[in-house]
Amino acid sequence: MAKPLPPPRPRLATTGDEALIAEAVVVTRLDRAIGWARKYSIFPYPFATACCAMEYMSLSMSPYDIDRFGALLPRFTPRQADLLMVIGTVTMRQAPILKRVYEQMGEPKWVMAFGACASTGGFYDNYTTLPGIDLVIPVDVYVPGCPPRPEVVLDGLMALQRKIQGEKQRLGPQAVPGEAAGR
Amino acid sequence: MTQAELLDRLPSILPPGALHAGELVREQAIARVDRAVVKDALAALRDHPDTRFDMLTDLTAADYVGRVPRFEVVYQLYSLERNHRLRVKAAVPEEDPVVPSVSSVWKAALWAEREASDMFGIRFAGHPDLRRILMYPEFEGHPLRKDYPLMRRQPLVPERDPLERPWFPRG
Amino acid sequence: MSVARAPGAVTPERFVEAEPASEVMALQMGPSHPASHGTIKFNLRLDGETIVDVDVEIGYLHRGFEKMCEQATWNHVFPYADRLNYASPLLNNVGFALAVEKLAGITAPERCQYIRVISGEISRLTDHLTCLGMAANEIGAISAGFYMLEAREFLYDLVEAITGARLTVTYCRLGGVMKDLPADMAERTRFALKQVRRVLGDCDRLLSRNRIFVDRMVGVGKLAQAEAVSWGLTGPLLRATGVSYDVRKAEPYLVYDRMDFEVPTGTSGDNYDRFMVRFAEMEQSMRIIEQALAQIPPGPILADDPRFVLPPKQEVYTTIEALMNHFKLVMEGQKVPAGEVYVATEGGNGELGFYLVSDGSGRPYRVRVRPPCFYGMAALGAMLRGHMLADIITTFGQINMIGGECDR
Numbered sequence: 001m002a003k004p005l006p007p008p009r010p011r012l013a014t015t016g017d018e019a020l021i022a023e024a025v026v027v028t029r030l031d032r033a034i035g036w037a038r039k040y041s042i043f044p045y046p047f048a049t050a051c052c053a054m055e056y057m058s059l060s061m062s063p064y065d066i067d068r069f070g071a072l073l074p075r076f077t078p079r080q081a082d083l084l085m086v087i088g089t090v091t092m093r094q095a096p097i098l099k100r101v102y103e104q105m106g107e108p109k110w111v112m113a114f115g116a117c118a119s120t121g122g123f124y125d126n127y128t129t130l131p132g133i134d135l136v137i138p139v140d141v142y143v144p145g146c147p148p149r150p151e152v153v154l155d156g157l158m159a160l161q162r163k164i165q166g167e168k169q170r171l172g173p174q175a176v177p178g179e180a181a182g183r
Numbered sequence: 184m185t186q187a188e189l190l191d192r193l194p195s196i197l198p199p200g201a202l203h204a205g206e207l208v209r210e211q212a213i214a215r216v217d218r219a220v221v222k223d224a225l226a227a228l229r230d231h232p233d234t235r236f237d238m239l240t241d242l243t244a245a246d247y248v249g250r251v252p253r254f255e256v257v258y259q260l261y262s263l264e265r266n267h268r269l270r271v272k273a274a275v276p277e278e279d280p281v282v283p284s285v286s287s288v289w290k291a292a293l294w295a296e297r298e299a300s301d302m303f304g305i306r307f308a309g310h311p312d313l314r315r316i317l318m319y320p321e322f323e324g325h326p327l328r329k330d331y332p333l334m335r336r337q338p339l340v341p342e343r344d345p346l347e348r349p350w351f352p353r354g
Numbered sequence: 355m356s357v358a359r360a361p362g363a364v365t366p367e368r369f370v371e372a373e374p375a376s377e378v379m380a381l382q383m384g385p386s387h388p389a390s391h392g393t394i395k396f397n398l399r400l401d402g403e404t405i406v407d408v409d410v411e412i413g414y415l416h417r418g419f420e421k422m423c424e425q426a427t428w429n430h431v432f433p434y435a436d437r438l439n440y441a442s443p444l445l446n447n448v449g450f451a452l453a454v455e456k457l458a459g460i461t462a463p464e465r466c467q468y469i470r471v472i473s474g475e476i477s478r479l480t481d482h483l484t485c486l487g488m489a490a491n492e493i494g495a496i497s498a499g500f501y502m503l504e505a506r507e508f509l510y511d512l513v514e515a516i517t518g519a520r521l522t523v524t525y526c527r528l529g530g531v532m533k534d535l536p537a538d539m540a541e542r543t544r545f546a547l548k549q550v551r552r553v554l555g556d557c558d559r560l561l562s563r564n565r566i567f568v569d570r571m572v573g574v575g576k577l578a579q580a581e582a583v584s585w586g587l588t589g590p591l592l593r594a595t596g597v598s599y600d601v602r603k604a605e606p607y608l609v610y611d612r613m614d615f616e617v618p619t620g621t622s623g624d625n626y627d628r629f630m631v632r633f634a635e636m637e638q639s640m641r642i643i644e645q646a647l648a649q650i651p652p653g654p655i656l657a658d659d660p661r662f663v664l665p666p667k668q669e670v671y672t673t674i675e676a677l678m679n680h681f682k683l684v685m686e687g688q689k690v691p692a693g694e695v696y697v698a699t700e701g702g703n704g705e706l707g708f709y710l711v712s713d714g715s716g717r718p719y720r721v722r723v724r725p726p727c728f729y730g731m732a733a734l735g736a737m738l739r740g741h742m743l744a745d746i747i748t749t750f751g752q753i754n755m756i757g758g759e760c761d762r
Contacts (some may be wrong), residue, residue: 026233048392050435050437054440054441055520057488057503058506061504062500089417092336093413094385095338096340124418125419126422127421128336128418135343149520155423200575209456209693209695213693241586245711245719245722256693257709290732290736291584294728295728295732298728317762318416319413328385333418333425
């Protein structure tokens with residue numbers, strides 16, 4: 001978690017440029033500012049495979065409206081997306097595709113396992129189903145349910161936003177974390 | 184025509200010697216035919232004015248492991264014109280799992296036979312394209328055979344246990 | 355495809371002096387493509403934008419349905435059946451329940467049959483709304499798509515009131531259904547159907563005579579009647595070619611023979627007819643729901659047969675006989691007599707058949723589902739040859755390929 005903000009500076013002057021700055025500028029840490037910006041401009045890539053896609057549709061329509069959380073606009077190319085939503089069962093045959101899609105996404109990137117199958121394989125415990133996508137790619141937030149109700153997904157999205165806000169934000173050349181970060 | 188009447192008519196419709204047995208299970212007619220002539224038999228059923236089975240609604244197989252012959256290929260026929268159904272079965276031995284393809288009789292058999300060969304390892308002689316359809320080409324074995332273990336996965340990409348090697352640093 | 359030109363329009367001959375040399379180009383579309391709701395791959399061979407040949411690869415969502423069913427008891431198959439065609443889970447539930455009941459030789463009580471008709475038709479509505487909404491969405495009519503999915507929400511609320519779940523309902527049981535309709539079912543349905551009719555009216559005005567929509571759909575993905583029969587197409591795909599084959603009429607099951615409804619058919623078998631057949635079917639489904647609600651008799655919702663039907667929870671907790679019966683049914687499964695059946699019902703996409711083999715033990719020996727959209731996908735290549743690349747979207751959308759059903 002982020003440290004608490006330092007106490008506000010005392011006002012320096014009541015007139016002139018300094019007064020203007022004191023009125024118009026919010027002082028914060030760069031990390032927090034970038035985190036705030038990033039968490040409300042999530043571009044999801046819906047890797048929709050199975051039943052959960054029905055609930056993903058409901059999620060983007062008016063009654064639930066994921067746009068309220070800044071995450072409506074789906075990008076259908078992984079290069080423009082920063083949240084990989086894995087919606088539904090991933091089979092052994094799809095695992096290489098999923099890995100390729102994940103690798104094509106630019107940093108920073110996050111992954112949501114949408115539903116029981118993506119999280120654990122669900123009740124398809126057999127020869128063809130990948131028992132959880134975290135065997136292949138890292139997962140930031142798991143959303144339970146078979147399929148999860150839209151409310152649960154919104155909860156998962158807010159959890160992800162909290163995580164993004166609390167992260168050490170990487171910029172520029174250091175944006176791609178090395179092996180130390182575990183990726 | 185009721186299902187029993189249909190069974191009675193079959194010997195005169197099918198090529199001689201093709202019909203092994205006809206039976207009625209749960210009021211549904213089943214014709215067991217010789218696998219060598221299954222294509223001719225089904226074509227006759229499609230074309231005969233009394234049966235007119237113009238649609239192959241489904242084609243599948245079943246594995247009766249321990250029984251000789253081991254496999255059965257099951258054809259579900261339906262006639263739009265006469266609104267009746269018939270199930271045709273051909274027994275297939277394990278050591279030589281070959282059945283003539285009916286893809287030239289009904290196009291529906293093109294993919295259905297591919298699936299049966301993928302899942303059961305039954306070969307359909309004369310089929311133009313018997314690639315795997317549901318499983319990937321690298322997959323070994325035939326998953327719906329009873330002796331294929333339920334849990335034998337054949338991964339295409341390296342997997343790592345996220346508990347032993349976590350993706351993210353702890354803490 | 356020939357495109358009609360407005361009189362006086364500039365013809366390309368003025369600009370193009372010689373046709374460029376034709377060269378066949380190979381292009382892979384998919385497996386993760388925005389227009390393919392589900393994972394699917396088209397291996398295309400193109401001449402310019404015209405499709406010379408297309409090889410469709412499916413199987414990306416093969417989850418081992420049939421193998422899983424062989425491990426489960428008969429009642430445990432219902433959750434798997436939900437996830438076959440997840441756009442219309444209740445229809446799969448009903449289809450499987452009817453097949454097992456035929457195999458076991460039991461019949462569900464009359465009230466239960468009405469409930470199955472009502473819930474099944476609600477599911478058919480959600481299926482068609484999803485299919486048509488996404489089809490409209492994909493060719494740019496996004497508002498129509500949003501409206502239809504909004505209508506679907508009203509129906510999901512209804513499904514939730516009946517079954518307790520929005521999507522994966524597991525509502526049917528061997529010999530009946532899980533619970534009775536809610537007390538205020540009639541009012542809820544009236545409200546939901548009113549909303550659906552309002553939305554469908556809007557969508558009809560937005561789409562049916564919309565120039566862009568008509569140009570994208572008419573004459574595209576055409577399949578002649580004889581071809582369609584040979585490919586084994588059923589449901590809206592077959593009815594669009596003019597064959598009035600509907601399992602509900604051809605072999606009436608449940609109480610469909612008491613319902614007054616029509617089977618809409620098309621004439622040309624192109625995408626526009628498929629769209630309109632589905633559109634007209636929704637009105638018929640709503641008529642069936644209203645009639646069934648008016649006719650539904652009171653009575654039990656589960657067959658009275660301790661061999662197959664779980665005892666009431668109250669008795670399980672209070673009497674040792676019911677407890678033991680419950681235990682045996684859950685742990686060993688219902689001992690369905692040995693034999694085999696093929697039972698066809700009208701699913702969202704066409705004839706949904708279950709071929710079941712029992713060896714007399716508590717678990718199915720073989721469960722085979724006849725997936726209607728599998729056969730539609732097989733015919734996709736034949737439908738697309740000679741059309742343009744962009745026509746894949748509309749044709750694929752009208753086949754309504756549902757991964758869980760197609761690949762199982």
